[in-house]
Amino acid sequence: MTDNKSNVKNSPPSSFRLESVKNRRGVSILITGVVSISEFSEEMIAVKSHGMKLLIRGKRLNMTVFENNSIEISGRAEDIAFCYGKN
Amino acid sequence: MVRIDFLIFGYRKITLSPEDLSEVTSNLLRAKIPSSITNDGKITVRERDIPRVIALGITREENISKPLGLLGAIKQIHHKRAVVSALVLSMLLVIVSSLLVWDIRIEGNESIPSVSIEEELTKYGIKKGMFVAKIDESRAEVEILEENSEISWININKRGGVIYVKLAESEATKEEKVEKKGYSNVIATYDCVIEEITVKRGTAQVKKGDVVKKGDLLISGIVSSGESIDFCYAEGIVKGRVREQIVAESDRNYEKISEKSEKSAYLDIYFFNFRINIFKIYRKLQNKCDIIEEIKTFSFPNGKKLPLLLVFGKEKTYEKKTVELSDEELVRMTSELLSAKTAARLANSDLLKLKTEGEFTESGYKMTSSVVFLCSVGEDSVFYVQ
Numbered sequence: 329m330t331d332n333k334s335n336v337k338n339s340p341p342s343s344f345r346l347e348s349v350k351n352r353r354g355v356s357i358l359i360t361g362v363v364s365i366s367e368f369s370e371e372m373i374a375v376k377s378h379g380m381k382l383l384i385r386g387k388r389l390n391m392t393v394f395e396n397n398s399i400e401i402s403g404r405a406e407d408i409a410f411c412y413g414k415n
Numbered sequence: 416m417v418r419i420d421f422l423i424f425g426y427r428k429i430t431l432s433p434e435d436l437s438e439v440t441s442n443l444l445r446a447k448i449p450s451s452i453t454n455d456g457k458i459t460v461r462e463r464d465i466p467r468v469i470a471l472g473i474t475r476e477e478n479i480s481k482p483l484g485l486l487g488a489i490k491q492i493h494h495k496r497a498v499v500s501a502l503v504l505s506m507l508l509v510i511v512s513s514l515l516v517w518d519i520r521i522e523g524n525e526s527i528p529s530v531s532i533e534e535e536l537t538k539y540g541i542k543k544g545m546f547v548a549k550i551d552e553s554r555a556e557v558e559i560l561e562e563n564s565e566i567s568w569i570n571i572n573k574r575g576g577v578i579y580v581k582l583a584e585s586e587a588t589k590e591e592k593v594e595k596k597g598y599s600n601v602i603a604t605y606d607c608v609i610e611e612i613t614v615k616r617g618t619a620q621v622k623k624g625d626v627v628k629k630g631d632l633l634i635s636g637i638v639s640s641g642e643s644i645d646f647c648y649a650e651g652i653v654k655g656r657v658r659e660q661i662v663a664e665s666d667r668n669y670e671k672i673s674e675k676s677e678k679s680a681y682l683d684i685y686f687f688n689f690r691i692n693i694f695k696i697y698r699k700l701q702n703k704c705d706i707i708e709e710i711k712t713f714s715f716p717n718g719k720k721l722p723l724l725l726v727f728g729k730e731k732t733y734e735k736k737t738v739e740l741s742d743e744e745l746v747r748m749t750s751e752l753l754s755a756k757t758a759a760r761l762a763n764s765d766l767l768k769l770k771t772e773g774e775f776t777e778s779g780y781k782m783t784s785s786v787v788f789l790c791s792v793g794e795d796s797v798f799y800v801q
Contacts (some may be wrong), residue, residue, distance in 0.1 A: 364441035369433065390773050391452040391634040394420070403454075 344377045354404035357384065362397050373401055383409040418451060425462035425486025430478045432456070432498040439473050446471055462486055513687070513722055516545050517576035523583055527565060532580065535559055536571075548572050574720050575687055596638060598646040598800055601634035603627045607655030610789060617649030627655070633793050646800050655792035656767065660785055661760055663753035665745055665781040668737050675734045680706060685724035695728075704732045745780045748775065753782045764790035 334338055344361035354411070359375060359382065367374035375382040389403035431439055433456050440458070443450045448467060451459040462482055471474060482490050492498045521529045536542065539555035549676065553569040559569055567585040570718040571578065602618070604651055609625045617634040621627055636649040643756065681695040753771070768787035773780065 362444060363436045364444060366441075368437040368440055368452065374437075388454055390454055391440065393448070393450045393452070395447045395449050397444060397447070399444070413779060 346381070346382075351402070353402060354386070354388075355402070357401045357405060357408075358398065359401070360398040361397070362399050364367040365391075365399075368405075369402075375399065381383075383407075383411065385409075416776050417496065421451070421459060421461055421482045423486075425482050425484040425490075426459050427462060427465055427482060428480040429458045429460060429468070429474050430456065430480070431458060431474060440472055442473055443468075452642065459680055481495075487501075500694050509687075511575055514546055514548065514721070515576055516547055516550070516578055519543065519578045519579045519580065520583070523581050525584060527584060532582070536578075536580065540673070541571070541578055547576065547578075550578070554626065573720075577776075578707075582792045593629065597648060597797055598636045599631055599795045600636045600649060600796045601653060602796045603629055603631045603653075603655070603792050604656045604794045605629055605655060605659075605790075605792050607657045609633075609655050609792075611652070611654040613652045615650040615652075616647050617651065619651070621653075625675075636798065652791065653793035654789055656787060656789055656794065657764075658785070658787050659760070660783055661753065661756050662781065662783050663749050663756055664776070664781045665740075665749040665752060665779045667740055667745060669740050671736050671738050672733050673736060675732045676734075677707075678730050680730045681726075681728040683726040683728070685726065687722045706729050707731055707747050742775075742780075749773070749780045749782050751783060757786065758782055761786070761788055764788040 344359075346357065346359050348355050348357045355411060359377075360376075361377050363376045365373065366376050368391065370389055371385060371387065373384045373391060375384070382400055384405050385407040386403055386405035389401060389405065390398045392402075394400070426434055430438075436452065436456060436458075437780045440450070440452055443458070443460075446467060448460060448464045450461075450464075451460070462484070465479065466690070468479075476793045481487065495504050518531060519541065521532050524532060524664060533542070534662045535558075536555065539551070541550055541552075541555060550571075552573060556569050558565060564584055566582050569585040570581045572581075573579075606628050607626075609621050611621055612621060612623065612633070613633055617636050617650065620632045620635050627633065634649040636647050637646055638645045652749055679696065682693040684691045684693060684730060694767055709727040709729065711727070713721040714724050715721070750773075759770075766786065770785060770786075771782060771784045773782040776782075
């Protein structure tokens, strides 16, 4: 898991990439190339990337923001939806 | 969950309303400020990023908590004189206590009681409660060896407040203590010619110049005095002239083990007897490897050691390569091997004659030494009387 994180951190900031690893508290989802967060709550996080939007639904969702436009979402994620277009 | 670097370098929590969370998070993302957003609506930001957060106008200062984590704890106790003075006092107490001898640990004594060794050490100022710096262990070692014939080797080490004493008792002291019970004969351990026989107990069965074979009776445990027969534990020194061949052979295709790589495996810090592991790397090892420990100690200019050790663990991997040896190398290697074998064989013997021959074989080189030596050839063989 540590290796995945370091790979994600070292990747170019603009490229979109998603990796998920199962852990004790649910899953840990690493996303790079994030432009903004359009919605944040315990049950849903909406993430905007270049040309697309990502919806993560679940329970007890937490988020960590890293320096290079990447985020890590951890918690009991139940559904991930990719939406075409920024809106 | 707060990140470990946040905990060490300090962090603050920003309280926000749920509707502002996404916008603030986006701003932090754009400003490349690392943060952690928990589901209770609080954002955790590093202490050093707080000025940037305020400059961005993300939130008002009253929504930002006091410094937390290790740095926060240090900042909070900064003004508390009592805590600081207690810390300083306890540090002083630890330093002063490390200057005194707290314990003496003695190893290696079997027949000499520890109490008498401690009494002997007291003569040289080595006792509990004394200052460690005042102890001259080198002088104590030399003088204890001179004055006590029953000790053949002694080593005194100071480590923190503990004195470690390691010693070896002389062989005579040990032998005296071995109690021989029951009945026994002395039999020959080699095919040899008897050169010397001294009987301490029992009846000699051979004399000087006799040729004996392995297992022959040398000193009998049966003692006859007049008409009566007694049994005893036969004892004596029997020396014989032994002839033997020592062979050493080396293959031309030599499997050479060479170092392949060296990687850091772990780092430990020892403070007194406490061990703190800084890091440890787990990896799958496919080749044979050695763990090499590099220990770094710190000391004052006057030579007194600090109770702090750094232990660097390194993994050294090796690889095997088959190399073909030249004639010269082959002879040198076989010669070294033969020397080692001969030295091991003649460890407790007196060499009388040595003749060495060498020849190249199909696979490599072979050396043969014919040795004649004088050694102890008697061995106890216990028997039972019904």
